[in-house]
């Protein structure tokens with residue numbers, strides 16, 4: 001029996017710690033590969049796309065044909081791109097790479113170029129309600145060995161700003177039948193944020209890598225002001241300064257400031273970023289391996305970015321499962337132009353549902369020699385937690401105008 005021929009592909013929707021959509025592909029010889037199809041707040045749309053349209057076409061295909069299968073789904077749908085489509089394709093792609101590694105008894109990174117490094121510089125989030133709280137969290141994360149920290153802070157006068165967690169845990173999707181409403185004032189934000197970084201540098205010195213996420217809220221002019229105001233604090237990067245659909249915006253910002261720019265967590269194909277890369281308007285490309293169509297396209301994007309001096313900084317929120325995080329880490333390990341890996345961490349329930357080989361130590365994520373992606377799925381345990389609808393928040397200006405979240 002040929003070990004690489006697919007017998008079946010199944011979609012599992014459940015909520016071990018939070019909602020996750022997992023693809024399980026089984027070969028006729030009994031090998032099992034896993035992919036992550038979680039798209040925060042839109043999970044069932046991806047599950048339906050997979051169940052009705054992609055999974056039934058996999059039976060009889062060879063898991064080694066990642067390039068042909070990816071294009072079969074991408075070109076073959078006629079309707080291209082979009083987060084739902086690309087997350088669905090991405091989950092299958094990831095599961096196929098997992099299977100290739102398991103069948104060949106080697107970690108996936110060995111199939112992508114081999115080991116380019118032994119560990120991945122990793123950043124996590126400090127989300128304080130106020131300055132004091134933020135400084136405290138930076139201190140805690142430094143003690144926990146992080147060398148790179150994304151610093152967010154509650155803004156005086158804004159009741160519910162982006163990225164601020166209760167008791168240290170930040171989870172943007174909230175269970176219920178309607179999105180939670182946040183509010184926003186760009187002037188208040190711009191007037192306050194530089195003072196946060198001034199304080200963080202004063203307290204912790206120059207050696208810590210500091211990052212910040214504006215979460216798509218500024219115009220190019222406002223973004224340039226912030227980037228310039230933050231220059232004295234030498235950020236590792238400033239993330240998502242403008243809504244990223246408009247690629248030309250970034251060239252304007254780049255001309256006005258030397259603060260490094262990162263973007264890409266909502267991109268789903270190279271066509272969202274090709275001008276950004278070829279015009280050298282950004283410093284880091286941040287696509288999510290799962291939402292960007294999987295390992296196959298992420299590898300191409302990283303290679304495309306390399307001659308333009310652009311490094312990767314893959315999105316690694318807690319709303320992609322450990323399977324997708326592992327997929328990031330295998331790409332990170334294999335490419336030359338790796339920059340940094342985001343890592344928000346998971347609840348104990350999520351950890352139990354997805355036992356994994358990767359581990360965090362001394363500010364870095366590490367992979368082992370385990371075959372495939374090195375993440376298992378404890379299906380019986382995970383299925384005990386039923387899916388519950390949860391939405392990402394929406395965001396309004398203080399006068400009620402709908403704004404970018």
Ligand code: EZ4
Pocket residue numbers: 040172213215265315317318319392
């Ligand atoms: O808002 O993953 O950099 N990280 C982020 C995340 C995203 C969420 C959306 O589901 O911006 O927190």
Ligand code: CO
Pocket residue numbers: 213215239240265
């Ligand atoms: Co972000």
